Amino acid sequence: MGLFDSLGALGQGGGLFGGLLNSVLSGGLGQNLPAMLNSALAGTPYGNLDGLLEQLKSAGLGEQVTSWLSNGENLPISA
Incomplete structure (x- = not known):
């Protein structure tokens, strides 16, 4: 699951945070985020x-960014 897919899934989860996130992502902010x-x-x-991704x-x-x-599954990074 990609980063934006994860955010979308959280938005569909319900609750206060899910509802707020769904509103943000489905509205103009979601389209303007990039x-x-x-x-x-x-x-x-x-x-x-x-440039940041490069x-x-x-x-x-690179594997994590991809x-x-x-x-697919999001790979973690560590400090």
């Missing part, structure tokens, strides 16, 4: 979300 992340990263050395891949975390963006 643009918001790119904007937040614009002033960093990464430049945008793609940095993670070049640090040897797992987060796919429909």
Whole structure:
């Protein structure tokens, strides 16, 4: 299950948090999330979300990054 799939599943779980998350993801924020992340990263050395993902891949975390963006299980990272 990918990162955004996990968030979507939480939103369908009900309860206060699930309902709030579902509202956020199904509304304009969910559609604008990639643009918001790119904007937040614009002033960093990464430049945008793609730059951040490439940095993670070049640090040897390519398999983990791929797992987060796919429909399979999310692989963890450790410090």
